[in-house]
Amino acid sequence: MRDEYLLAALRMGAGADPVPGRVSAAARAAFALRLPGGVAADEVAVAVPPGARSADLPRQGADGSAGPRLGAAEAAPDAPGFHRFTAAGLTIDVEASVVEGRLEVAGQISPWPGPDARVEVRTPHVGKVRSPSGSGHFAVSGLPPGWVSVVCHRPGLPPVFTRWVHVRP
Structure with missing residues (x-):
């Protein structure tokens, strides 16, 4: 598979499958712990x-x-x-x-x-x-x-x- 086809497939998949809410919430909580x-x-x-x-x-x-x-x-x-x-x-x-x-x-x-x-x-x-x-x-x-x-x-x-x-x- 060529790189551009793989990248296109990843872009399409990212748009069709949103990040689950619990993953986004965990990322925001981890970011809040930084100093x-x-x-x-x-x-x-x-x-x-x-x-x-x-x-x-x-x-x-x-x-x-x-x-x-x-x-x-x-x-x-x-x-x-x-x-x-x-x-x-x-x-x-x-x-x-x-x-x-x-x-x-x-x-x-x-x-x-x-x-x-x-x-x-x-x-x-x-x-x-x-x-x-x-x-x-x-x-x-x-x-x-x-x-x-x-x-x-x-x-x-x-x-x-x-x-x-x-x-x-």
């Missing part, structure tokens, strides 16, 4: 610090079965746990867990981003904004389990955001 002008923080491998709630959580296997316990130097993807992100001179430590069916997120921004800084903990459905303490700590509870991202808003500077982390009960 224009923000700086994406890279995740850094780090040992779970002593005292972190996630240090002794059981790992869940892909099939839902219980796996080995999390050690100090490992983290299970898609499991509650400790994550460290860095960008633009900031380190964002995030610990997420599900308690009684609700997501709890605690963390620290270092160095302290200043008195007018705000930390936004986002899910696809709701976001909560906190002022970090003088030591950079923040906490949010009562969120729906699932995807979560943290954004540090500093006056006069672009926001720094973490990748989306999936947290399951």
Whole structure:
């Protein structure tokens, strides 16, 4: 088949078969999650610090079965746990867990981003904004389990955001 015939067939098919409404709605929702002008923080491998709630959580296997316990130097993807992100001179430590069916997120921004800084903990459905303490700590509870991202808003500077982390009960 020649390229022009294939392109013509694709054009005809695109006009006759509209995009389903749920696909368009999902695309609009995903587009709304972006953060224009923000700086994406890279995740850094780090040992779970002593005292972190996630240090002794059981790992869940892909099939839902219980796996080995999390050690100090490992983290299970898609499991509650400790994550460290860095960008633009900031380190964002995030610990997420599900308690009684609700997501709890605690963390620290270092160095302290200043008195007018705000930390936004986002899910696809709701976001909560906190002022970090003088030591950079923040906490949010009562969120729906699932995807979560943290954004540090500093006056006069672009926001720094973490990748989306999936947290399951």
